[in-house]
Amino acid sequence: xxxxxxxxxxxxxxxxxxLAGVVxxxxxxxxxxxxxxxxxAANLTLVAFSRFGVRDGLPDVNAQALVFFTITVAAAEVAxxxxxxxxxxxxxQRIETDSVNALQG
Amino acid sequence: MSVFYSLTLIALAGLALLLLExxxxxxxxxxxxxxxxxxxxxxxxxxxxxxxxxxxxALPSWVSPWxxxxxxxQTFVVLGLVSTALVLALLRIGESYIRQYTLGGSxxxxxxxxxxxxxxIGFMAAARDLVTVFVALELVTVSFYVLVSMARKSALCLEAxxxxxxxxxxxxxxxxxxxxxxxxxxxxxEFSGIASALADPQIAxxxxxxxxxxxxxxxxxxxxxxxxxxxxxxVYQGAPLPISAxxxxxxxxxxxxxxxxxxxxxxxAGSVVAAEVRQLLVILGGLTxxxxxxxxxxxxxxxxxxxxSSVSHAGFxxxxxxxxxxxxxxxxxxxxxxxxxxxxxxxxxxVLTVMRxxxxxxxxxxxxGLSKRSPMxxxxxxxxxxxxxxxxxxxxxxxxxxxLLGLAQAxxxxxxxxxxxxxxxxxxxxxRPIVAAYSSSEEPxxxxxxxxxxxxxLVLLCAVVLVLGLYPAPLNGLxxxxxxxxxxxLLR
Numbered sequence: 239x240x241x242x243x244x245x246x247x248x249x250x251x252x253x254x255x256x257l258a259g260v261v262x263x264x265x266x267x268x269x270x271x272x273x274x275x276x277x278x279a280a281n282l283t284l285v286a287f288s289r290f291g292v293r294d295g296l297p298d299v300n301a302q303a304l305v306f307f308t309i310t311v312a313a314a315e316v317a318x319x320x321x322x323x324x325x326x327x328x329x330x331q332r333i334e335t336d337s338v339n340a341l342q343g
Numbered sequence: 344m345s346v347f348y349s350l351t352l353i354a355l356a357g358l359a360l361l362l363l364e365x366x367x368x369x370x371x372x373x374x375x376x377x378x379x380x381x382x383x384x385x386x387x388x389x390x391x392x393x394x395x396x397x398x399x400x401a402l403p404s405w406v407s408p409w410x411x412x413x414x415x416x417q418t419f420v421v422l423g424l425v426s427t428a429l430v431l432a433l434l435r436i437g438e439s440y441i442r443q444y445t446l447g448g449s450x451x452x453x454x455x456x457x458x459x460x461x462x463x464i465g466f467m468a469a470a471r472d473l474v475t476v477f478v479a480l481e482l483v484t485v486s487f488y489v490l491v492s493m494a495r496k497s498a499l500c501l502e503a504x505x506x507x508x509x510x511x512x513x514x515x516x517x518x519x520x521x522x523x524x525x526x527x528x529x530x531x532x533e534f535s536g537i538a539s540a541l542a543d544p545q546i547a548x549x550x551x552x553x554x555x556x557x558x559x560x561x562x563x564x565x566x567x568x569x570x571x572x573x574x575x576x577x578v579y580q581g582a583p584l585p586i587s588a589x590x591x592x593x594x595x596x597x598x599x600x601x602x603x604x605x606x607x608x609x610x611x612a613g614s615v616v617a618a619e620v621r622q623l624l625v626i627l628g629g630l631t632x633x634x635x636x637x638x639x640x641x642x643x644x645x646x647x648x649x650x651x652s653s654v655s656h657a658g659f660x661x662x663x664x665x666x667x668x669x670x671x672x673x674x675x676x677x678x679x680x681x682x683x684x685x686x687x688x689x690x691x692x693x694v695l696t697v698m699r700x701x702x703x704x705x706x707x708x709x710x711x712g713l714s715k716r717s718p719m720x721x722x723x724x725x726x727x728x729x730x731x732x733x734x735x736x737x738x739x740x741x742x743x744x745x746x747l748l749g750l751a752q753a754x755x756x757x758x759x760x761x762x763x764x765x766x767x768x769x770x771x772x773x774x775r776p777i778v779a780a781y782s783s784s785e786e787p788x789x790x791x792x793x794x795x796x797x798x799x800x801l802v803l804l805c806a807v808v809l810v811l812g813l814y815p816a817p818l819n820g821l822x823x824x825x826x827x828x829x830x831x832x833l834l835r
Contacts, residue, residue: 246527249523253516253520257516260509270509273512273515276516276517277515279516281519283524283527287526300532301532304474304477304532307474307477307478308477311477311481311515315515318485318489319488322488322504322505322508323505325492326504329501338502341506341580
């Protein structure tokens with residue numbers, strides 16, 4: 239039997255993998271994939287809580303509505319994000335995050 | 344007219360501005376941009392004078408479950424609108440220099456997007472549940488990605504854009520994860536429901552703390568709180584000046600209004616996590632004031648200095664949020680601080696924008712001898728820096744003083760000492776630009792002619808800052824603001 243705990247552990251693991259990737263990886267595209275993974279982990283948590291949060295015999299769907307908003311917003315974010323990464327590639331011919339280091343101090 | 348329709352109108356005006364670009368009429372475009380600036384100010388003024396209907400009956404039935412324009416929301420709607428209008432004015436002053444860095448010299452996005460963001464900040468302030476907050480907050484954040492990296496021909500600008508994008512998207516992930524846990528713990532996404540669920544002693548405490556921590560971390564990113572402030576100085580330095588100004592007031596207003604609403608539940612009467620969250624806020628605030636003030640000491644770029652200053656001020660506002668002083672609510676103190684921070688920081692950015700439009704950079708070495716080149720700019724820089732430092736009888740002093748007083752009354756001595764050290768550091772790093780402006784430079788440089796619109800804006804901001812410093816009574820009402828969920832929730 240798969241319980242709420244299982245879902246929560248899986249999503250927590252996904253979230254941590256995503257976070258570790260954002261911190262550790264250098265390629266901007268890979269970093270962006272990891273960011274999407276963090277959002278997916280959050281969505282999984284929402285859906286799990288929603289499915290197991292039974293109210294009056296029915297699952298509470300409020301959180302599932304939020305998931306749709308999250309997916310939509312994530313798509314908008316990717317559209318803008320990829321455009322910025324593309325602009326960076328055009329300017330520098332590289333997308334490694336350590337190539338952007340002119341601003342510091 | 345209801346405030347909801349006014350905000351919708353502003354967002355639509357933003358879209359119309361974008362469409363106008365298709366018709367190649369420079370003149371119509373200029374009039375339309377001025378008109379949109381006027382529209383923002385007009386709506387803000389109507390709201391301030393109480394001429395806009397803010398009651399929940401005035402809202403269409405399909406939005407009333409999601410929005411309620413209580414006094415806190417109204418305050419932040421006005422803050423959002425005023426900061427947008429100021430940014431539009433700054434863009435107009437700095438247009439000549441920003442144009443060099445955009446593709447094809449196009450400026451329309453710079454004018455259109457802040458209008459849409461003004462509406463988003465308004466809706467966020469009025470939101471009654473986390474779903475609305477999330478959509479509005481992301482509208483603001485994604486718009487900021489575009490604005491920061493729009494001047495693509497500048498390598499620094501693009502670099503700032505990438506840094507902001509990656510860290511901003513990370514904070515979004517943390518925010519949604521936090522919301523998921525809030526939902527799991529409280530069983531609802533509405534602010535009123537969160538407050539009542541947290542007041543239930545049966546609630547599981549550890550997951551509740553995890554949820555609160557995640558939410559505070561994600562919002563800490565938006566308001567530039569340490570340790571999530573690493574992007575601030577870089578992005579402020581790389582982005583065009585008007586956009587940096589918008590980041591320092593718009594992004595802060597957006598983050599703080601959500602933080603106020605959430606903390607009302609987290610710290611509310613009977614909340615099981617109140618003590619821990621308050622301690623977390625004090626630690627976070629103390630860390631933020633210090634990590635903003637110390638690196639600022641050796642900055643030579645005034646733009647970067649203002650970035651660190653923004654971090655330090657965010658720290659003071661967070662310390663204010665944790666305050667328990669009688670007669671002053673934490674929410675009220677943070678709103679008051681933000682309202683006083685807005686004119687003084689925009690004044691500093693206006694001076695820098697005028698200088699930049701005359702090809703004078705923001706480095707201390709370039710500011711040397713400013714008083715000879717333009718006494719007016721030097722005076723305005725002095726006023727804004729003195730206010731940011733919190734000189735007594737200036738508008739910046741009051742907020743800092745109230746925060747320190749609150750800390751002393753709450754017995755948070757460690758945080759009090761740290762805040763005092765940070766304030767003292769401020770007197771050093773804010774006065775360096777003033778000293779530079781009034782010292783003489785070796786080589787003679789030509790005078791800076793301040794254009795009429797720029798001069799009007801400078802005089803206006805100076806007047807507001809100076810008058811509010813001596814007579815802060817108009818802002819006193821802000822101190823009692825609370826973000827408590829409106830009674831309308833009970834009616835449903």
